[in-house]
Amino acid sequence: MGLIFLVYTLMPTHSHLHRHHQLDFANVHPHGNEFSSSISSRESRKNIERRGGNSAANWARERAHRESDEYLTSSSSESSSGGAVGEEPSSLHTAHEEEEDVHVRVHVGGEEEGGDEREERKGKEGDGYKYAIVFDAGSTGSRVHIFRFEQDTGKLVDDTFEQLKPGLSSYADEPDKAGASLQPLLEKAMETIPEGQRAETPVEVRATAGLRLLKPQTKSDDLLESVRETLKTYPFAFDTERDVSIMGGEDEGAFQWLALNYLLNRLEGGSDKKSNKKKSSHSHEEGITVAAIDLGGGSVQLAHAMDEKVAKRAPKGYSKSISFPGAKKPFEVYVKSHLGYGLMAARAATLKEANGMSSPCLPKGSDPKYIYSGEEIVAAGHEEKNSDYAACKEHVESMLKLDTSCEVDDECSFNGAWGGDFNSQHAKEVYLSSYMWDRAINAKLIPQDAIDGELTIDEIEDAAKLACDTMGDESEILTNFEGVEEKDAAFLCTDLTYIVGLLEKGFEKNDWKSVRLVKQIEYRGQNVEVAWALGAALNALASSS
Structure with a gap:
């Protein structure tokens, strides 16, 4: 058992790089430091690779997941809140160095078949x-x-x-080439999936920022066609x-909710009923x-299952019906993507x-x-006074x-949005991710x-007060907090x-006193990233069965 990563690049087509590099991590303990260490999006690929290929592989997966947020910051004209594309290294939450074409295979749980053995099984049947x-x-x-699941149990195998590269939007003026650009990836699927299946x-195919930004819209339509x-x-x-x-924020939020609850074994009739018997922090x-x-960076999304009665009266646009293999019936999920309220x-x-x-x-x-x-935001600190948490919170509110x-x-959250089913048993616990995780790490929480x-x-509020009320300048922020980049120090x-205002006031009716921050979920003995693509795969399998 263990985790095996095979990392290599595609055979070159056009300008694609060509590399082949195999990394075997079958002997890495799932709770070891190398495996579970947090991969900062700010680290360069070279630095990450020095810590081990396992980290490099997770870095590639994280970058792919984080970039899916781009569509949320598409155009200031789409939101009165001003949520739009910012500078890439900041708003896209990615590493600085260029990524290369990469192949990663993540094996989760069970005995991994050898190549010859697996090929022998992949016949027409x-x-x-x-x-x-x-x-x-x-x-x-x-x-x-390309997700593989056990036929009978629905457990994720790998x-x-x-x-x-490049992305589909690069073919805006030559749309006929867009579909052809995916052929190497489709051939990988052909190679991986047995003929009989x-x-x-x-x-x-879920497109994100690149296509949403294309004007006129007919260009993106032609690419998708x-x-x-x-x-x-x-x-x-x-x-x-x-x-x-083109995937909307609500779809991504619903898919990520499904992936999270699947990996936590929270879905009745769902995956891994027998193998997760031991008690854990997620009991x-x-x-x-x-x-x-x-x-x-550009939006914040909240998703949770609703009780049936509330789902029936939910305003239009707030409910997504979503399912998974083996489900007794679909979940009705409240999902709201608040454009313009990403970090x-x-x-x-x-x-x-501050109005100047x-x-x-x-x-x-x-x-x-x-x-x-x-847009350059013109703002400065007071010449003689420290930042002030209470006054800053007033600006946030x-x-x-x-x-x-x-x-x-009486059921609103913030910025004119319906807040969902506050009283549902499915909304009592909440898991936070992405920038919330990063800032908790920065605050040494x-x-x-x-x-x-x-x-x-x-506890989060105490960290905010420390950053606002006791730090005299940016150098003190850099010294007393963990892993804060110099460009972000003034904004901690x-x-x-x-984050405090959002949880305490924006989602006030949910009345959360505690929250769980999550980077990965332990699933079948391995630490697995929570990504919307897994949720999309589960929902697709349910729809096709």
Whole structure:
């Protein structure tokens, strides 16, 4: 048992790099420091590789997942809150160095078959597994996940992940080439999936930022049509309209919710009932799911299952029906993507609350340069006073537009959004990820080598007060906090105060006193990233069965 990564690049097509590098981590203990150490998005690929190929592989997977947030910051004209594309290294939450075309295969649990043995099983009769193919078509490249599940139990066996550049949007003026650009990835799927199972294997292509930004819209339509025409030449199962599309924030939020609860074994009738018998920090009553909050750069998403009665009266646009193999019936999931309230967008909006005066959210004497959505935000700290948590929180609460009405009186969250089913048993526990995890690490609230951790909101608030009220300048922030980049030091008070305000006031009716931060989930003895692509695969398999 163990985790095996095979990392190599695609055979070159056009300008693709060609490399072949195999890394074997079958003997890495799942709880060892190398395996469970947090991979910072700020580290260079070279530095990560020095810590071991396992970390490099997780880095590639994390980068692919994080970039899916790009579409949320698409255009300032799409949101009155000003959520739009910022500077890439900040708003896209990625590493600085260029990624290379890469192939990663993650084996999860069970005995790994040898290559010859597996090939022998892959005849026309199939190999006893279910497969699902999910394409993440981002702005910088296209990625494919080929998930393999046990036929009878629905347990995840492995995820073959491969990516190449450029992205579909690069073919805006030559749309006929867009579909052809995916052929190397489709050939990988052909190689991985037995011939007898290809016709029943669902394939989905979900495009993100690159296509959403194209103007006029007919350009993105032409690119997607090219992809559909290419998929028709392959034997996989897909619906031409449903399964090839630009993914909205609500879809991503719902898929990530499904992936999280699947890996936690919270889905009644779902995966891994027998193998997760030991008690853990995630112990639970089976069938009671958790809520998920994902804080990206341009948006924040909340998703949780709703009780049936509330789901029936939910305002239009807030409910997604989502399922998984073996489900007794689909879940009705509340999901809201708050565009303009991701960490980078919220930082800009909070600083604007100062209206040209000194901001209580910035350190004394600071005059940082911050550009978001192509706009330079003019703000500075007071010349003589430290930043002030209480005053900064007032700016955050003003920016959240807490008093704005929504579709259902007395059930609003913030900025005119319906808040969902606050009283549902499925909304009592909440898991936070992405930038919330990063800032908790910065504030030393979670050990660097942890994969998750439980915190009270009071603890996060104490960290915000420390950053705002006791740090005299940016140098003190860099000295007293963990892994804060110099370019972010002036904004740590702003960021932490926003996270507190969002949880405490934005989602006030949920009344969460404690939250769980999550980087990875221990699943079948391995630490697995929570990514929307897994949720999309599960939902696709349920739809095709």
